Each structure stands twice: as C-alpha cells, then as structure tokens.
C-alpha cells in the first residue's frame with residue numbers, strides 16, 4: 001500500500017512553474033529517491049508535502065488522506081518527519097533541544113524515550129547534547145537534523161539533500177545512519193544531486209528535470225541512465 | 233560606601249522592573265517578528281486594573297496584582313488572535329495595529345479615569361535602615377517579586393519543551409512549523425506571557441512611581457533601549473541590559489544628580505552600540 005501518493009502536482013512561485021504535474025508514489029517500508037540537478041523541483045516537491053509551500057494543482061495523499069488545507073505543524077503530527085535541505089538546525093538551541101523540539105505533540109516521557117532512542121542510533125547526540133547546534137560541523141548538524149526528524153518516530157521521513165556540501169567521510173556516516181533507520185523500518189523519501197552515494201541507499205528512484213519526472217524505476221534501471229547523464 | 237549599597241539595591245530593583253518589561257518586548261519581537269508599540273499600554277493597564285481592584289473594589293493588594301497580571305495576559309492573548317495574527321508577516325501593519333491599539337487603550341483610560349494621576353499607593357511604607365543603609369521596603373518587594381517572575385520566565389523558556397518550541401520558532405519559523413510546532417497556539421501564548429509580564433510590572437510598580445495614562449510611553453522607550461542594548465530578540469541580553477540600565481540610572485542620579493541619569497545612560501548605550509552594533513547578546517542581522 002502507498003503511504004504517500006502525489007498525483008499530478010503543480011507548484012508555482014509567481015510566474016515560475018517549479019513542479020509541472022508530477023506524480024510520485026512511496027510505499028510502506030521502501031526508500032525512494034528523487035534525483036536531479038539544482039532547480040529540478042526536488043525541494044518544491046518535498047515542501048509541498050511538509051506544507052511549507054502551497055500547491056496550485058494536483059493532490060497529495062498521505063495514508064490515503066488528502067493533505068490539502070492541513071497546516072504544516074499538523075502534518076508533522078500525522079507522522080511526516082522532515083530534514084530540510086541545508087539542515088537548518090535551530091542554531092541557538094542545544095543539540096538535545098533540537099532533537100526535542102519536534103516532540104511537542106508527545107508526552108514528556110515519550111519524548112525523553114525517543115531522545116534516548118535517537119542517541120542509540122546516533123551516539124554523537126549524547127556526546128554533544130548540551131552544545132549549541134551552531135558550533136557543530138555540517139556533517140554533525142546533518143545528524144542533528146536527522147535525529148530531530150525521527151525523534152517523533154514518523155511514518156514517513158522526508159530527507160532533502162542530506163549529503164549537500166559534506167566531505168566523503170561524512171557522506172559515508174550519514175549513509176550508515178540512513179541504513180540504520182531503514183533497518184528499523186523507516187519509510188523514506190529522499191532527494192539528492194549526488195547519484196552515486198544516493199543510489200546505494202534506495203529501492204526506487206525518480207529522475208527529475210525542469211519540474212517534471214523524466215524517468216522512474218528501480219535502482220538497477222536508473223543507475224545506468226543516471227550514470228550516463230551528468231548528475232554524477 | 234553606605235550610599236553605594238543603597239543606590240545599588242535601588243538600581244537592582246529598577247533593573248528587575250526593566251527586565252520584566254524588556255523580556256516580554258523582546259519575546260514578542262523574537263518569536264512573532266512584531267515590534268509591540270502597545271507594550272507600555274499593558275503596563276499602564278496593569279496599573280489601572282490593580283488600582284481599581286485594590287482601591288475601588290477593596291480586593292487585597294496581593295490578589296489585585298495577581299488578578300491584574302492574569303487579566304493583562306488574557307487581554308494580550310485576545311489582542312494577538314483578533315488584531316495581530318492575521319498581519320503577523322507584515323511588519324508595518326503590525327506596528328500600526330499595535331500603535332493604534334495603544335492609542336485606543338489610553339484614550340479609553342482617560343475617558344474612564346481622567347487624565348490626572350491616580351492616588352495609588354503601595355500598602356507597605358517605610359524603609360529598611362541598617363548601618364546607615366537606607367532602602368524603601370517597596371523597592372525590596374518589587375525586587376523580590378520581579379526577580380521571582382524573571383526566574384519563572386527563565387524556567388519556562390529554558391527548561392521546558394514549550395520554551396524549546398518558543399525559541400525554535402524565534403530561530404526559524406518555517407522549520408519550526410515543519411517540526412510540529414503550531415504557530416496558531418505559540419504566537420498568542422507568547423504574546424500573553426509578554427503582556428502579562430508588562431501588566432505585572434505595572435501593577436507592582438505604578439503605586440511606587442506614578443499612575444497616569446501616559447506613564448507607558450517612558451516604559452516603552454526604556455524597553456527599546458534595553459532590548460537594543462541587549463540585542464533584539466535575545467532574552468539573556470534583555471536581562472543583562474536591564475540591570476545595566478537600572479544600575480547606571482541609580483548610580484548616576486545619586487552621584488551626579490537626578491537629571492544626569494538619562495544623559496549618562498544614553499552615552500553608555502551609544503558607546504556600547506558603537507563597539508557592538510548588534511547589542512550585547514545579539515547576532516548579526518537576522519535573515520529576512
């Protein structure tokens with residue numbers, strides 16, 4: 001069953017059409033990649049799902065429910081976790097506070113339990129718990145953004161360019177973190193420009209360009225095409 | 233030495249008042265992005281409510297202060313939802329709305345109570361005298377109550393998940409929303425906390441200083457000075473700057489004469505801002 005169905009979605013910013021009738025499916029338990037170069041419309045699609053950008057056509061169904069008119073905060077509480085492009089950790093908050101910031105809808109006990117759970121996946125969090133997030137490196141901030149997104153135990157994790165600007169060693173570490181989340185049953189929709197590390201993590205991929213899906217398929221099919229294109 | 237200590241206690245007492253006003257002002261700015269020109273109005277409102285409850289209706293002074301605080305918080309909550317909420321992204325609109333609300337509030341007070349100062353006095357008179365140190369009891373009480381209120385706000389903002397959400401909202405509003413923090417409840421709550429603090433300060437301090445419809449203007453000006461000095465949106469900055477301002481005023485008026493206090497204060501503020509234009513705890517310009 002599809003946990004997320006995006007049907008013929010349009011997003012416009014003034015005169016610019018960022019998404020031009022895009023359809024994407026994510027099924028329970030799988031990891032799906034949106035791949036495309038800068039400006040392809042990946043973030044617009046992710047943020048149409050989080051509710052941070054408004055759509056001008058099409059439908060987004062989450063667990064069969066139309067998200068139209070549901071505010072961003074309520075979508076998070078329905079079970080949509082989100083790690084933004086560029087990480088955007090809360091800079092003046094500590095690492096622990098960042099991870100707890102998304103748990104307002106949970107009981108205190110559940111929030112603390114989930115923080116401990118996040119620390120078990122990402123040991124860095126426990127080591128740096130009291131440190132302001134703006135003192136961390138980009139890779140460390142990505143871990144914090146991931147932990148913040150999963151500390152509510154979301155049904156669907158949206159991951160916008162987790163490798164952006166990171167050194168290879170951090171790309172490996174973030175990849176390991178994503179695999180750990182997959183082992184624990186997390187359903188993921190992620191975006192990337194970097195095909196090589198991203199394709200290792202996912203079941204299926206959609207190739208986007210100019211606000212449209214150009215191709216889609218399982219990893220074996222996409223890998224060859226992507227390698228032939230300039231996304232590498 | 234004795235004068236030094238007495239002036240210091242009075243300065244701390246004034247600093248604590250300024251801190252309560254400024255924390256609320258900076259909270260509203262940091263979280264909603266709104267410059268609340270009505271902030272002094274809530275101070276005045278707190279004063280008139282406490283006056284009416286205690287001197288007209290005969291409610292005990294302590295209960296009158298508590299009720300005035302709750303009422304100003306509740307009115308702030310409603311003002312945010314009814315007047316501010318819809319225009320919260322439009323800075324010019326919210327300035328005009330809060331300024332307009334302030335004018336309406338003050339005009340209403342003039343209509344009901346007249347423009348003359350009220351005969352509102354602190355129920356506890358007298359001073360603590362010991363070893364030549366001379367401090368009015370009212371100053372001590374104000375210091376203790378404001379100090380307790382500051383501690384309570386500090387606990388709320390830095391020790392609870394609600395406070396985490398407030399600060400997250402101030403840091404990055406859209407991302408905060410995407411993480412499940414609802415502006416529809418956070419904005420009016422932040423506004424209510426801030427206006428409640430202004431109301432508490434007014435209820436507590438106007439019987440000691442003065443209560444007339446226009447005392448809010450000086451209070452707003454002081455809040456501006458403190459918040460700019462501390463760094464716009466910074467709560468620790470507002471606390472520290474409030475005590476700097478309070479102590480500077482107290483010492484300047486004791487050692488240099490009353491009228492020099494403001495002069496020394498503004499020179500000090502100028503110098504600090506020349507060195508740190510973003511304020512003591514401010515970060516560089518916020519992103520739009």
Ligand SMILES: Nc1ncnc2c1ncn2[C@@H]1O[C@H](COP(=O)(O)OP(=O)(O)O)[C@@H](O)[C@H]1O
Nearest residue numbers: 013016018036037038039040041042043044045
């Ligand atoms: N806030 C915005 N205002 C105007 N145009 C935007 C905005 N955000 C994105 N765009 C435009 O929409 C298109 C898609 O952008 P985006 O969804 O960010 O792509 P990607 O994430 O794939 O790089 C681009 O042409 C971009 O310039």
Ligand SMILES: [Mg+2]
Nearest residue numbers: 042043044085
């Ligand atoms: Mg993007």
